[in-house]
Each structure stands twice: as structure tokens, then as C-alpha cells.
Amino acid sequence: MTTTAHPRRIVAGDVNGLFGLVVDNLSILAFVATALVGFFGFPAEVLFTHMFPGSALGVLVGNLIYTRMARSLARRTGRDDVTAMPLGLDAPTSIGMALLVLGPAFVKFKQGGMDEHAAAIATWHLGMAALVVMGVLKFVLSFFGDAVQRAVPRAGLLGSIAGIALVLMGFFPLVEILRHPIVGLAGLGIVFYALIARGRLPGNLPGVLVAIVVGAALYYGLGAAGLGAPGFHAPAAPTWRFALPWPNLGFVDGLPLVVPYLPLVLPFGLLMVIGGINVTESARAAGDDYSTRDILLTEAFSTLVAGVCGGVVQTTPYIGQPAYKAMGARTAYTWLTGVVIGLGGVFGYLSNLIELLPLPVLAPILVYVAITITTQAFEATPQRHYAAVVFAFFPAVARMVAIKLGDPGVVPPDRFAELFARADHGLPELATIVVLGNGFIITSMIWAGYAAALIDGRLPRAAVFLAAGGVLTLFGLIHSVDPNGALYLPWNLSGLGATLAGQFAAAYGVLALLTLALTPFNRETKG
Template identity: 30%
Template sequence: MNNTAPKLWSPGDWNALFGFGTNILVNLLTLTALLRYVVKLPDDIVFGRILPATGLMLFLSTGYYAWLAYQLAKRENRDTVCALPSGVSVPHMFVVVFVIMLPIAAASGDPIHGWEAGLTWVFVQSFVLMLGGFVAPWVKRITPRAALLGALAGVSITFIAMKPALDMYLDPVIGLVCFAILLASWFGGVRYWRGIPAGLVAIAVGALIAWGGLALGRDFGGMDPDALGTSLASFGFSLPIPALGHVFGGFEYLGVILVTAIPFGIYDLVEAMDNVESAEAGGDRFPTTRVITADGVVSLVGCLLGNPFINAVYIGHPGWKAIGGRIGYSAATGVMVLILSWCGLVALLMALIPVVAIAPILLYIGLLIGAQAFQETPRAHAPAVVLALIPQIAAWGKLMIDNALAAAGTHAGAIGIDTLAGTGVLYRGLELLGGGAILSSLVLAALVACIIDRAHARAGAFALAGAVLTFFGFMHSEAIGVAVHPSIATAYLLVAGGMFVLARQTATRPIDLAHAALEAAD
């Protein structure tokens, strides 16, 4: 056997670096804007404390997953292994800001208190991940792939792909042109001059259109020359420093924090498990426990240094692998983030690059993950995949309604749930189906996949799990408790009973299981 060491860098890593790197950059720009303009933290905290800690966390995460990929490539003696992408969890970025940091900052009159509560929130979630990592392999082993990939596809289509798709049409001259540049290369195989990565070409063309249009009196991309000059003030070298006092300072809000930290910790656990399954479907099998516990460990390190955002394995492994990403792109992205965050360059990039030029990269990832859910599962399980999308669509729809009403200074309760229903907006239905959507998607899709396979006992077990999770508020709810939705929990119990009865009948009157297996594998 040839035991030569795997290559640390491949030509395709350039493509993945500019694709994944710009994805990470967008998230850094977004969280910076949230901290400065929503929580209203002072710039010395944002650029001098939080971003350096975030940068170190991302450097540790991307470096670790590059090392895992290197070990896998070495063990299997192949050069096609792609490292898992990772970074700040995007859904949780908004949750911790709008559900934890902003309300506490407003109630206390001090944004520093909001920051401290965010640190405590991540502290709790980190331990949920580290402990849950030892349970995840068992869950992954018994759950149909259609449920794991379907739940992931739902997140990808709604919370990853929809916003960039909408942004593209709000600024189509840049958005559609950049999208076409990426599609021609990453789907169509077009090679640009001297092999320049498509992501870099898209960013360069987008910036050229934006600044060129501004020079001609046209506003493409919303560029602001004054912001470019102001961004230079953030230059300066800042190292992360311990923030233990701030972490434990947030414990006075522990009651409020636990309501969301534990459910979202479980959300991260399931999503990471889905992403590991997605990578395995793409040919790279990583150890689930080590992946999930690593997320918890690096999140804890970042938290103790002042970063109020959780780390997560990202959706997108098949996409980066498809464009040639291997080992080096992950580690190189970590180095890039470290330089940007420690040297105060994030604000400059915020002012220099039009965000709409980067948005098509996220849409591309949404397309890949959505397609994979159908391509890498048995054709007979397609209904289960479609069902897995629906709770995520409900969660996304509710979020859009909530945000719109909040912008108008009101909320659904003030308008009246019945009034909304009278106009065709079934807000209560969106709330119930979309609450805990990642778990709802997983359980419902697993239930359907098992029924399709005539595995009625397993279907009953998933329905029973749905009853327990719903009873305690982990599914169909946005807060944990006891007897949160007893009617829905009872419905799952009845379904579980029916499935167990069917399983018993099947045992006494066997069906043609061989035929069923062939149908499922078709």
C-alpha cells in the first residue's frame, strides 16, 4: 500500500477557500453589524474583545476539521477527502442577539450586561454539545438517512438559501451576474482565466460593478465612500483576553437563558449530526462524537475569551467537495479569519465588498444540500424528505411574520390569532409546526420513512420519541416545560400505539419484506 502523506493543498482548495471564506466573511460582517447597531456595544468591545475571540474560535475549529480530514485521507489512502466546513452558527447568531442580548441590554440599560448574558448562553450550550456528542452516534445509527438529510435540506432551503435569493433580486445587476459566474463554474465546469477561482471572480466583478456604478452616478450594491474612510479607524492589533468575570456575570440571568440554551443546544446537536451524515453521503465518514464534542470545546474556549456565538459544523460539505475543496481550504480559512479579526480589517471589508456579491454562494449551498437529500436517499423515501422540509418552511414563515409585525410596532397576539386566521394567515399552525423545527423534521420524516419500509416498530419508536419531546417542549414549541402541548403529545402517543399494533400484526402475518426492501432501495 502507498502510505505517502496526503496533500495539504490541492488546486480545488482555491475555489473552496474563496467560496467558503466569503461565506464566513459574510457571517462575520453580519454579527459585527448586529453587535454594533442592534445591541449597541461600543467599538472597543466589538473590535477589541469579541472579534478577536471569535477569530480564535474559528481558527481552532477550521484547523481541527482540517486535521480530521488529513487523518481520514491518510487512513484511507486517498486524496478526495474534504474537510468539514464550520463557523459561527447563523440561526443562533440571531437568536442570541434578539432573544438574549438585546432584551437584557434594554432591561438593564447596559449593553455590557447583554453581552455577558450571551456569553453565559454559549457556556451552557457548549456543555450540551459536549455531553450530547456521546449520544449522537446512536441516534445517527437508528435514524433513516432521509430524515437526517431532509431536516438539513429544510434548514438549507429556508434559512440559508432564501435570504440570499431575495437579496439577489433586490440588487439584480450584481446579484444575478455573480450568481451566473458561480453557476457556470461550479455546476457547468467553466474554467476562468488562469484558473482564477469562481468565488474570487464573482467578488471582483461584483465590487467592480458596485464602485463603477457609483462613479457613474448609479447605486449598485449600496456602497458608501464615507463608510470606507471611517472603517480605517478600526485598524489595530488586538489579541483575545480572558473574560471569565463577564461569563459568570451573566449567570444572574440564568433562568431566562436556560429556556432557550438547552433546546438550541439540542438543535445544534441534531444539525451537526445531520451534517456529518451529509459528509458521509458524499464519501467522507467522520467520527460523530469527536465532531460534536469539538464544537462544544471550541465554543467554550471562544466563550471564555469573550465570544457570545456558538460554533457549529456547517451545511455545505458536498458543495465544497464538488468544486475541489479538500484539506487546505479549511485551515486557510481559519488563518484568514484570524488575520482579519486580530488586525481590525473586518470593518474595511464591510465597506469595500457589496454583500450581494457574496450572497449567491449561500444560494449555491442551498441548492446542493436540497438536491443531496433526494440524490443520496432511496427514491421511495422522497415523501419523507418532502415532509422534512415543511416544519422548516413553517418556522421561516412565522419568523417573517414576526419580523414584519415587530417592524410595525406590534405582534401577533395584539392583532389577534383569529383575526390573522380570518385573512388566511394560520399563525398558530405555523407556531406549532415550526417550533423546534429541526427535531420535528427529523421525527416526522423518520416516521414516514419507517412506514414506507414497513418497519412499524421503529416507526412507533419515533412517534413515541415525538410524544416525549413534544410533552417537554423540545418539539412544536419555542420553550421547554412540562405538558407544553399535551394534545399534540397525545396524538403522537396514539400514532405510536397504532404502529406497535401494526408491528404485532405484521409479525403474525408477514408481508413480503424482500419486496419492500427492493422498493425502498429503488
């Protein structure tokens, strides 16, 4: 530690940090774009000129504040080795927003009779409203973050997000990799070698950069020669796009539209609060003692700014602050990243880069992130709770199956409705899968919380998780009996819906009572 700090100086490590943080954000934006445009047919111009500028602005604002916090810490401590907290777009919830909220909402609006442009604008407003809701939630919870962390065990928090990573962030991109196997597997191999096996590349080049360059060269080279997989598209000419992310009231129009998606949106915000607490502790362990509340408030503020200005992807502090410190990054790499991403959203060069990089080129990075998140769920959880983490995966698997079966190209709507209502022995199989997948993030938290409490011998606590599950089921926050996952009042249900909701809610109640009844015997065993 030195006695004279120079927090404004740009050092070589800041350049390394800049590249890594920009690529992280670019990869997430690229997947969101590919998912919405490629999977759901969302208009690219609305995405790039309405959604991306506000999302990028959130990255700029948050990183500028974190830079100021780091420089303030450096001045107070007299140190020149303080590393700023990195902030960017959150990968799991961004992918969840694209695949579970924005894309399905766009399809639903079109099926309801809107033309494509009107449906896109309604989806944009819904995304803005979702971001504002998450920002408000994060703002409130920033004052109670420690209490939230104590209430839900790590197995529930990390298991639920690992479920998203494994089946949505990992499996879907893996399918895209294998649709262009030469390109995808080459990139995946480089990512595995450099980032998982920690192998050295020529010139110590970053693994992500090499994987993107090799993948793009193979994609365009093989495609031009007629040797690539079907579906090759030549690179499009760059399109000039200029869009200022002005504040607007589109989120007000989107508030009624976001209600059916609250079972997904609210856990997204909650997870980021817990993540913010964890990354602050990680930075503290690395030697940089930031205020947890300030880190969380900044995250909430930047998310709110993004939402009000048209963004649809929330920001979060990244877990890799110690890694950026190890590579020599200090306080400049965050504001540099903010400027590159923020101006890229305004002047359109981010969209140009994304249009040049097809999903098979970027998918290996997403698979790596999915593997890392899933691995961390076990590494950061006590070994005795591993079963609880695995238990949290199953609702996410059900959601993945429901997404595929709900695709009209896979199962026609009339056939889907028939299967949803067909009962042979027990409840209809397809209905059970869909109901299990609806609200799966909260379900995963409840299931893992119940299992972890049971493993720890805290049976009354386990019963509380079950009781909460029963109550949430009655209102559709989890196990919504609406195929689209909408919320409802239990007394408005009838027919199959009432049967499904009643059976699931009663199941939680019966298991809660059974768990409480076993409490005296468990005490005798522990004694």
C-alpha cells in the same frame, strides 16, 4: 503512494485550499454580521471586538489540531498525499444562530428595558453560553456518535438542516439579492455558471472570487453613478480594531438566558456530530483514514474554546475534504487558514473586509450553499425516503412566516397578540403557525423520522417518534405555545396556552396509538 512523506511542505494545492477555506469562513462571518447589524440593529463594535475574535480563535485551534492529525497520518503511512480535514464555521447553524437566537434575543432585551449596549453584551453572553452548551453536547456525543446516527434516520437529520438552508439560508438572502437586482443577479449568475454548471472562467479563476469582485464593482460603480438601487452606502474608511480573545466567564452569565433557546441550540450541536461522522467517512472513502472520535473531539474542543473566549459561532469539519484533496491541498492549507482567520479576528482585518462587502454581493454564495445543502439531503437519502425529507421542510416554512409576522414593522405587537388569540374554526391560525415553527429543527427530525419509519414498514418505531413528539410538546421543546419559543412546565400553563399544548400533545398520542393499531395489518401486507 510514496515511501517518504514530507508532511510539512507547502505545495501549490495548499494555496488553492487556503483561498477556498478562507472565503468559506469569511462569507459566513459576513452574513452573521449583516444579519445582526443590518436586520436587528446590533452594535457593530460589540460584534467585531467581542464576538468575532473568539469565533475566529475556534477556527485557528481546530485547524491546527487537524493539521497535526494529518501530519501524523502521513508519517504513519509513509504517504505525501494526505489531505488534512478542513475545519471552519458552520453555515446553516451560524445563520440559524444569527436569525433565530442572537438577533431576536437582542430585540427582546431592548424591549425589556435594556439600553442598546447592555442588550448587546447580554446577547453576547447568551451566544457564548450557547456555544459552550453545544460544545459540551458534542463532546459527550462524540463517544456515542454512531448510536445517534442509527437512532435518527438520514431523512430526519438532513431534512431538518435542509429546511434551514432552504427557507432561512436561501430565501432570506434571495430577497436581499432582489432588493439590489442588478448586483445580486449578476453575482448569482456567475455562481450558478461556475459552481453549479461547472463552467470555466477566464484564467480558471475561482467562481466565488469572480462573483465577489463583479458584484462589488457593480455595487460601488452603479451606486457612485446614481444608477444603483436605493440604499447605496459608500465604503467606510477602515477602522483599526485590536481585540484579544481572552477566556472569560461571560458564558456563566449567559446560561440562564440561553434556556428558552435550547430547542434550537441542542439540535445545532447534534447536527454537527452527525455531520462530523459523515465527513470522516467521506475522507476515509477518499483515502485518508482519520479516527472518527478524534475528529469529533477536536470539533467539540474548538467550539468550547471559542465559546469560553467570547465566540458565538460553532466550528465543524467541512464536508469538502475530498474536494480539497482533488485540488491538490495537503496538510498546510488548514494551518494557513487558521492563522489568517485567527489573526484576522484579533487585528480586525476580517471586519474591514466584511464592511466592504455588502450583503447583495455575498448573498449569491449563500443561496448556492443553500441549494447544495438541500440537494445533498436528497442525494444522501434513499429515494423511498424523499417524501420524509420534504415533510421535514414544513416546520421550517412555518418558522420563516412566524419570523416575518413577528416583526413589529410588519405586524404591530398589539395586532399580533390579537391575531394570536383569535379562533374562528379550530385553533387560531397565527397561533398554529407560530407553534408549528417553535422548535422546528427537532420537529423536522421527528416528522421525518416518523415518515421514514412508516415508509420502511416499521410502525412501532414510527409510534416511538410520535410519542417523543408528544412528550416534547408538553414542555415546549417543540411546539412551544409561548410566541418566543420559551420552555415551560405543562402544569403551569393555562388558558389558550394550555389548550394549544394539550391539543398538539394529544394529537401525537392519538396518532401513535393509531399507528400501533395498524401494525398487525401492516405485517399481513408485508407478508
